[in-house]
Amino acid sequence: MSSHTAHDEHHAHDDHHHGPEPGLMRWVYTTNHKDIGTLYMLFALLMFFVGGALAMGIRAELFQPGIQILEPELFNQFTTMHALIMVFGAVMPAWVGFANWQIPIMIGAPDMALPRMNNWSFWILPFAFTMLGMTFFIPGGAPAAGWTMYPPLVLQGGWNLAFMVFAVHLMGMSSIMGAINVIVTILNMRAPGMTLLRMPLFIWTWLITAFLLIAAMPVLAGAVTMLLTDRFFGTSFFNAAGGGDPVMFQHVFWFFGHPEVYIMILPAFGVVSQIIPTFARKPLFGYESMVYATASIAFLSFIVWAHHMFTVGMPLTGELFFMFTTMLIAVPTGVKVFNWVATMWRGAMTFETPMLFALAFVILFTIGGFSGLMLAIAPVDFQYHDTYFVVAHFHYVLVPGAVFALFAGAYYWLPKWTGHMYDEKLGQWHFWLSTISVNVLFFPQHFLGLAGMPRRIPDYAVQFADWNRISSLGGFAFGLSQLIFVYVVYKAIKGGEKATDRVWEGAHGLEWTLSSPPPYHSFNTPPKVTEAEAHS
Amino acid sequence: MSGDASNTGRRTDNRRSALRLAAVALAMFGFGWALIPLYDVICEITGLDGRTGVAQAASLPTQFDADRTVTVQFVANVNSALSWDFAPAVISMQVHPGKLYDTHYLARNRTAAAIVGRAVPNVAPNVAARYFNKTECFCFSEQSLAAGEQREMPVRFVVSRDLPPEVKVLTLSYTFYRAPENG
Amino acid sequence: MGATTKRRLASAALAIGALAASATARAGYDQLNLPVGVTPISQTAYDLHMLITWICVIIGVAVFGVMFLSIYLHRKSRGVTPAKFHHSTAAEIIWTIIPCVILVGMAYPATKGLIAMEDTSEAEVTIKVTGYQWKWKYEYVEDGITLWSNLDPTSRAAIHGDVSAAENYLLSVDQPLVLPVGKKVRLLITSDDVIHAWWVPQLGMKKDAIPGFVNEMWIRIDDDKAGIYRGQCAELCGKDHGFMPIVVDARAADGYAAWVTERQAAKTAAAPATAGTLAQATAQPTPAARAAF
């Protein structure tokens, strides 16, 4: 079998023999999974800094009571755009980038199954985000009704609503194409001997994530389309005056929204499950239960959505149902955490940067899980709902959760991707500064929420001043610390100590049998996968 | 294995899988829209959103529960885009489940032009909504008031005998909105 | 990392700790935790909150304790050889079942609390609460009193100036909602425009105000808890979402009765109205009042 398997007929032979096209056009026309993976990750990094700049603006305004920098309208635009950019522009594309780079080289495939679609699904994104970002410069400004886009408020927006809806459509199409590609690649392109239950956990979590994407993103597309017709074409889906129901939007939105949370976090579970065994020099504990736990989390994520809506006035039975199902998620999540700890137990651990980020992930994500469990308790959620306690909760899940896992994975595979070891000393600096500042940033927000500070407000009563100031200082420190990461990546791309094929003493899996960096076409001859290599 | 044959085979496989998944995505898009009527059906069955039921006078039971009394409160809201005054004739009534009652609201157009309004009914607590049935209501159709006109707007209702025993107070509320210009 | 690095990190951590400690000292413990509040509902919520928090803390200490122990003991630098085990059905079953048991232990009081909060019995006072961009309207259904409640002008003036000039900055209003203590008060919550949420932490409950729909919520303030309680709109409702506070003035029975009589007398003097006529409904917000900010 030769490598043109997955290639477009016209280019198959050229690509095979000559590698990448020279010049910039390589990146525009590329159908190579590594090139596209790199594009996705660089784009995500750029968006991470754009969204981060908005966050710095928010924290600067909240540094002290009174309004100094951002007027309320602009503040609402900042919070809305910060969320949309971080969710759809940074975290999701970063994971798709990881999928592109890693899936073929971890399952022994030459490339992704649908390379041309892969190219489209990336190149849609810059257009989507240009369109979204442009709204800052149109009359009426950017969307300001929150990333949750609740009507009727969102319908008061002007043209920005149309821009946002089309941008969401494009992002949705991109994600769905990416997800289809992932599923087809994993199901059809595995090397001989790579049975489903021999697949690395990162592959499993991404497979399940891809199914979540295909099920959830179209529902969001439907919901935002209804907003569009309500705003511009006189329908009354969510308009009480016309017989609609604004709460119905919340049901449809969160039917997408809760699975979306797991779309961002399941690949993180996968990455951490690759890294901990490597640096503990011991096989992953409970591989099969990890797979089942991931699948049950994915299933449960579709029947818990109304836990975001306990205050809309649901009947008691509804509140009980959503409270119980939400609490149930703690069981498979707990299984995962226990398995990670059991993997460390009696290993021989070293603490290189990827391992440090993975360990911080386990602890800090679990803290986010605890506050999630608290939020599930409906009678207390009436107090927590829409306060900074919620802000603290989901930022713990997404920043020292998803983003730390992205850092862990980036440091882990950077030597493989670039062929050079990253600067370990700077990596450690990045880790410690990020970990300390992220806690200074988000932990006090628990207190603010409990003490009664609502979320999404540009200004607050003076009793909230101290913790907001501390939180802002943590925020600035966290923002600055991320510049180290950019420098580390730049340095590793430029040069540095040559990485070996295996890179890490305890690493196992197909990607480590390839050279660092791997050849332009990953596995020209499919490798044979044995039980021993798969699970050790 | 011979490379080309198997490659072509795999390419077809990939394309077929991709199309199938795309069909799933399309179906989920449809499902998103289907959630709307689905939600309405669920609301009708459970009273989830507090929207009230409509009953045919003929199908009503003739017997009522003389031993049980529940309070029905009447509340009126006017959207600020509609320059009408709107208020219930009485703020509450003591009713027996199963018995038919009449009351009315008062509405007045404050402006010097005819305006069409539309009333949206709602019952709190939501769980009681499906037990509150109206045989006649001004909310069934749009209401037009001439300039300065004042009118009584009748409601005829019955509280079902199946009303859960723990419910002692029902609040019937109407919000009047300005109807869209083109009807 | 070198010794200097560690020392520097340690001193940075100390500085932040000192700042946090001073913040706690100045603001008091109530700035760290949920208030106990002044109603049975807020008490229930607080008790549940503390219970779940402590359960989480205990689980956290246990799990992270084992993890740190492992990090200390099972380091390569200690010359250990890694074990080879990779599953244990017994362990996996145990750590599936134990969380289930703990969850049932949480779900039981949570369900009890939730059912206790559901109460559809008759109330002595019914008040219709309507959210507007950006103010609240309170209508006492039985007593025919209507109140508009806006952000206090001194707070508004201080937003771009000196916030210490305003007492209870952003948490004071021109007209508070006056409530009796010891009586069951039923709030019928709705909205004129977008979704708002009515929330006073000390009363233990928040409910969305949804246009076209009426939500119910009830409050019974403890007999001995007359006082002023402050809250805010809790659902993003546009530009001035942060500037539509809620103030509840809870009064003992006679004080409340006197207030009602006084308000009714004032209203009769201004415009006579009883249920069944339309005079009372004319108090619509004027466009000028809405564009005050």
Ligand SMILES: [Cu+2]
């Ligand atoms: Cu959720």
Ligand SMILES: [Cu+2]
């Ligand atoms: Cu509001």
